Amino acid sequence: MTGGGHAADLALAGIVLLGSCVQWLTGMGFALVAVPALILLLGPSEGVVLANCAAGAISVVGLAGGWRRVRPAAMVPLCAAAACTVPAGAWLTHRLPAPALLLVMGGLVTVAVLLIMRGARVPALRGTRGAVVAGAAGGFMNTAAGVGGPPISLYAVNAGWTIREFVPNAQFYGVVVNAFSVTANGLPDLSAPRWASVTAAMTVGALIGRGLAGRLPEPRARLLVLGLALAGGVTAVGKGLWGL
Template sequence: MTTAELLLGLVVLLGASVQRLTGIGFALVTAPVLALLVGPGQGVLVSNCASAAISAVGLCAGWRQVRLSAMLPLVLAAACTVPAGAWVADRLPERALLTSIGAVVVVAVLLVIAGAQVASLRGRGGAVVAGAASGFLNSSAGVGGPALSLYAVNAQWPVREFVPNAQFYGVVVNLFSMAAKGLPRLASPGWALLAMGVAGGAVVGRLLGEWLSDRQARRLVLGLALLGSLATLAKGLLG
């Protein structure tokens, strides 16, 4: 078992804890670091795989609160753009993909922090726009959550309603992404640590939910995401 594999397990544990706590955030926290550990292409695949798993765990408890009528336009739009994102990611050189992942996450985090109000992200049309953007970004950079979060902010969804719907979306769209690109290429220890990280994150995230307020959890996610994305952006720019 290598140091990189151990770090991968710890990063997945952290990301899974955040996702279990807030409904999104796995890729925001982990995608930049995974890109540095296993390369940007494989990092996105690991992010898709683990994010689908931890979303499924959270969905087991909240599936009755999923608003299928509201989620259908988001999911269908994402399904249309996932192949395009996978095509772009497959053709970008590593340095360009690192830079793109870092830049996308930085911009997304800043928009979420600002609580951006965008008229085009309201109503059914807004759901289509947000789903299309999220599907493309999820399969190309592993970070589909911010577009969904921005839609929820503009649709004025309360946190209690957002979390189960975000988990449903995370399961479906990450499965789309894996269908388009396949599974990550990990050795047996890597898969074992990935599974342990997801399972541990499900427990830790639930415990943190009893101690942290929604505002504190949000700050934690965004702070970690911003640090990781800046590091990835710097590595891409500096080579």
Template sequence: MAAGWGGAVLLGLVVLAGSSVQRLAGVGFALVAGPALILLLGPGEGVTLSNCAAGAISAVGLATGWRQVRLARMLPLIGAAACTVPLGALVADRVPSPALLIGIGALVAAAALLVIRGVRAAGLRGVRGALAAGAASGFMNSAAGVGGPAVSLYAVNTGWSAREFVPNAQFYGVAVNLFSLAAKGAPHLAAPAWSAVAAGIMCGAGVGKALADRVAERRARAVVLGLALAGGLATLGKGLWEL
């Protein structure tokens, strides 16, 4: 990434975009901002910063929505994620950068396509579905920063409404990203970059809250998934180029 405040401003804008989406939809920070963060900072720091920022913006949203959290239904998701986060962290630490870029890009693109298609499966319902979704999400969140799609698919197959999904996804986002940061540590950024990230999170929280009352859910979802697919393919291309 470019040094100094110029690079920090670019980083802040990426975080702002991802935070706006996360505050609007409950998930989506990593799908929108993750590929750009990885291209700017590399796969290790990019994914870790994605975990950090996604957890922070989830906490901001949860501050006003915590009463809607369905704790009993979230515990299997969170418990399963806690078991697979260390494996994802191990993979991220051991896999060479080009291969990790290819893997992350492919995961982001595939996750976006699965959510676009609204995949339905009996195995993604009930406690068994929660355990499967949580295990997949924990691994993907720690290794690639994209834990949201597995939870989204679980919610679709369980029949959750958007109003139910957002606060529960924010609660899950706080938990799984704390697990991921505990496994890998915090990102190493200079002071200007941290300042830009913090500003991006706070501005994104405001933008996302304002958009929630003005943008139709279907349109917002289409934009998010389109950006995610493009970002995943760009990351995949960079990994292939570096081989």
């Protein structure tokens, strides 16, 4: 393997490790942090499907200890709406050229992060109607851009959920919507050694994230995740514009 190949493998493992770490810290940080970097490293299509696989796997493990706090009344409309828009996201991913996809993905991440930073209050994101709107947006964004969490975060803000309420429900949604997305987009085309390094990075990231969860104040962790996500989104937009 060439030096460039080794560097790419190390970069991939580092991205996944960081994403896994912040996912365990905040409940939904993997895609925001990792997707912009993954699409720059692997290309839009492969980056998205790898993010879907990794985020889904992390959500499954995280949900094991908190499934009793899942709210079915909110999750049913959220997940049902996501199932309806996943095909549209998959269609977009396979039709747009790479620079346009980078632009779309980076733009979605950037706008979503700015809205979350503002704590946007949106009347349309309240109640059952809000769950349908957020779920539909999340399903489309997750399959098209690998980032389905921001609409759910905004829904939770408008529903007044605490972080304790948000995390297990976000993980449940992550399991379901990423399963939909992987079914629609397929699995990433990675070699066995790369799969092994990705799995190891996810495990190490989870251990670090769980270790930091009790030590890093929630506002600081949240600001770190959003700052990294915003930087990645802006970078993806810039590369997309350059490619066009």
